[in-house]
Amino acid sequence: MGKTFLGDAIEDEASLLMDHLEKNCLDKPVVIDSALNTAIINVLWLMFTSKRYDVGDPEIVQYVQVLDIMLRVTRKKIFLLDVIPVLPKILPTFILNSLFDFDVGENYFKELTKMSENKIREHLTSLDPDNPRDIIDYYLLEKTERDSNGFLTHFDAQQLCGMMNDAFIAGLDTTASTLRWMMLYLTIYPDVSMPSCASLLTIQIEFYHQ
Numbered sequence: 001m002g003k004t005f006l007g008d009a010i011e012d013e014a015s016l017l018m019d020h021l022e023k024n025c026l027d028k029p030v031v032i033d034s035a036l037n038t039a040i041i042n043v044l045w046l047m048f049t050s051k052r053y054d055v056g057d058p059e060i061v062q063y064v065q066v067l068d069i070m071l072r073v074t075r076k077k078i079f080l081l082d083v084i085p086v087l088p089k090i091l092p093t094f095i096l097n098s099l100f101d102f103d104v105g106e107n108y109f110k111e112l113t114k115m116s117e118n119k120i121r122e123h124l125t126s127l128d129p130d131n132p133r134d135i136i137d138y139y140l141l142e143k144t145e146r147d148s149n150g151f152l153t154h155f156d157a158q159q160l161c162g163m164m165n166d167a168f169i170a171g172l173d174t175t176a177s178t179l180r181w182m183m184l185y186l187t188i189y190p191d192v193s194m195p196s197c198a199s200l201l202t203i204q205i206e207f208y209h210q
């Protein structure tokens with residue numbers, strides 16, 4: 001989507017988040033998760049669906065709830081199935097479910113996929129080939145160019161959903177958690193200047209993505 005597009009989107013969301021915090025959160029204890037998650041989802045979602053949401057939007061609340069439950073499951077023992085991939089093949093379902101909450105993780109993953117599928121469906125009906133808006137539109141157009149059939153097969157749709165799910169699962173909680181820690185440190189050490197915090201964050205993200 002290009003650096004400028006994302007840079008502008010991040011700046012807009014940061015400034016709206018600051019407005020929200022100033023209006024609603026000054027001089028009192030608050031839980032900032034909802035506002036923070038909305039700002040992050042807006043940047044992630046803008047790449048895919050060119051849509052932004054306000055704090056408390058029911059669609060965003062649903063996304064965050066689904067992701068939250070999935071992350072809670074993955075923080076427990078389910079990671080062992082990644083480390084020993086043969087386990088899901090040899091263990092009976094009831095053991096997978098009772099030991100690893102496999103069914104919970106799977107159900108919520110399906111829920112997330114359903115939400116991504118809905119977004120793709122909406123885009124299929126409103127696609128304008130002369131004015132592609134976002135990754136979904138570009139994907140649909142590229143698909144038409146490469147394949148004379150021009151339609152989206154089940155596999156193509158799965159691939160696109162996978163990209164959307166990946167961005168959400170990899171991008172929301174990581175960024176929210178980093179920002180929450182950053183705000184906590186700034187609160188405890190107000191003498192630390194913002195630019196040095198921002199450059200630390202950039203270094204951290206670059207380090208992680210090397």
Ligand code: HEM
Nearest residue numbers: 044166167168170171172174175176178179204205208209
């Ligand atoms: C502060 C925010 C972030 C942190 C701390 C972070 C951290 C990480 C870490 C540690 C990994 C490596 C995982 C591994 O190899 O086991 C990773 C991979 C990845 N991250 Fe992030 N991430 C952040 C933001 C994001 C965002 C915003 C996105 C997408 C929109 C994203 C997408 C990905 C993807 C797709 C991978 C997998 C790359 C691969 O397998 O080659 N991350 N991230």
